[in-house]
Amino acid sequence: MKKTILTGLRPTGNLHLGHYFGACQNYLKMQDQYEFYLEIADVQALTDNFQHPEKVRLNVFEITKDLLAIGLDPAKVNFFIQSKIPEIAELTIFYSNLVTVSRLERNPTVKSEIGQKKELFGANGESITYGFLGYPVSQAADITVFDGELVPVGDDQLPLLEQCREIVRKFNSIYGKILKEPQQVLSSTTRVKGLDGNEKMGKSLGNAIYLVDDLDTIQKKVMNAVTDPKKIKKDDPADPSICMVFYYHQLVNSKDTVSKVCTECKKGKRGCVQCKKELIEAMYQFLQPIQQRRRYYEEHEEVVLDILEQGSKKAKKKATQQMKKIKQAMKIDY
Ligand code: ATP
Numbered sequence: 001m002k003k004t005i006l007t008g009l010r011p012t013g014n015l016h017l018g019h020y021f022g023a024c025q026n027y028l029k030m031q032d033q034y035e036f037y038l039e040i041a042d043v044q045a046l047t048d049n050f051q052h053p054e055k056v057r058l059n060v061f062e063i064t065k066d067l068l069a070i071g072l073d074p075a076k077v078n079f080f081i082q083s084k085i086p087e088i089a090e091l092t093i094f095y096s097n098l099v100t101v102s103r104l105e106r107n108p109t110v111k112s113e114i115g116q117k118k119e120l121f122g123a124n125g126e127s128i129t130y131g132f133l134g135y136p137v138s139q140a141a142d143i144t145v146f147d148g149e150l151v152p153v154g155d156d157q158l159p160l161l162e163q164c165r166e167i168v169r170k171f172n173s174i175y176g177k178i179l180k181e182p183q184q185v186l187s188s189t190t191r192v193k194g195l196d197g198n199e200k201m202g203k204s205l206g207n208a209i210y211l212v213d214d215l216d217t218i219q220k221k222v223m224n225a226v227t228d229p230k231k232i233k234k235d236d237p238a239d240p241s242i243c244m245v246f247y248y249h250q251l252v253n254s255k256d257t258v259s260k261v262c263t264e265c266k267k268g269k270r271g272c273v274q275c276k277k278e279l280i281e282a283m284y285q286f287l288q289p290i291q292q293r294r295r296y297y298e299e300h301e302e303v304v305l306d307i308l309e310q311g312s313k314k315a316k317k318k319a320t321q322q323m324k325k326i327k328q329a330m331k332i333d334y
C-alpha cells in the first residue's frame with residue numbers, strides 16, 4: 001500500500017521561487033512513490049480574499065498551469081479544487097468543536113498572517129473574521145479527509161500541522177482511533193527569503209520572483225534586491241551572508257559558482273552590478289524549461305480543465321470513503 005500525500009497551495013497568485021525551493025521540489029521528488037493529492041485551496045484563499053472572487057478563480061487555473069510547468073505529472077498527482085470536495089467543509093464543522101478560539105489566536109502562523117493583513121483585519125487584528133481564524137481547522141480537514149500521512153510544506157506551515165495533529169489526537173481520544181497524525185516533509189531550503197530581505201518570499205508580500213517572470217521583469221527585480229549596505233564602491237569587500245543577491249545565487253547556481261561568488265565578494269573582487277547580471281542570467285536559464293512547458297498548457301486550456309476535473313473526481317471518491325468512517329465513529333451515519 002502506497003502512503004498518501006496531501007498538500008495544498010492557495011490560488012492567490014502565481015508560483016514563485018519560494019514555492020519552488022521551499023515546497024514544490026519535494027512534490028517532484030515524491031510524485032513517483034506515493035498516492036498524491038494536490039489541493040488548489042480556493043476556499044482557503046477566499047478567507048482573506050472573499051471580496052475578490054475573480055482573483056481566486058483566475059488563479060486556480062494559473063497555479064495549476066505553474067504546477068504542471070515545473071514537471072508534475074497528472075498521471076501521478078491528483079490535482080483537485082478544494083470547493084469541489086464539500087466533505088472538507090463538512091469535516092471542518094465537526095472539527096470546530098475540538099479546538100478553542102484562544103488556541104487558534106495563539107497559533108504563530110495565524111498571528112503573523114493577521115499582522116501582515118492589517119488593512120483587512122485591523123491594526124491589532126480586531127476585525128479578524130471567523131473564517132480566517134478558523135482556517136487551520138479547515139486545513140486539518142483537508143489533510144485528514146484524504147487520510148494524509150505526509151505533507152510536503154515550507155516551514156511557515158509547521159504550526160498549522162501541529163494544530164492538525166492536536167485535532168487528530170482529540171478526535172481519536174473521543175471517537176476512536178480513526179485518524180492518522182500527519183507528518184511534515186521539509187525541503188533543504190525550508191523558507192526562501194524575499195527580494196527585500198523579508199524572511200519570507202510571499203505571493204501576498206510583493207517581494208517575489210515568479211516562475212512566469214520574463215527577462216525584463218527579472219532584471220528590474222534583481223537590480224533592486226537588497227545587498228550589503230556597507231559596500232559603497234565596486235571593490236569594497238562585502239559580507240555575502242547579508243546580501244540577497246548572493247542568497248539567490250545559492251538557489252540557482254552550481255556549488256562551484258557559488259563558492260567563486262562568495263570568495264570574490266568577500267575580497268572586494270566583484271562589483272554588485274556584475275554579480276546581479278550573473279544572477280539574472282542564471283535565473284533566466286533556470287526558468288526557461290519551466291516557461292517552455294507552461295506554454296503548452298497556456299495553449300491547451302481544455303487539457304488543464306480536464307486534469308482538474310479528473311483529479312477532483314478521484315479526490316471526491318477518497319474523501320467520501322473517509323467521511324463514511326468518520327461519521328460512523330461520530331455516530332452521525334444516518
Ligand atoms: P499567500 O501569501 O497567499 O499565503 P504564499 O506565497 O504563502 O501565499 P501558499 O499558497 O500559502 O503561498 O503556500 C504554498 C506552499 O508553499 C506552502 O507549503 C508554503 O509553506 C510554501 N511556501 C510559500 N512561500 C514560501 C517561501 N517563501 N519559502 C518556502 N516555502 C514557501
Ligand code: MG
Nearest residue numbers: 010156202203
Ligand atoms: Mg501562505
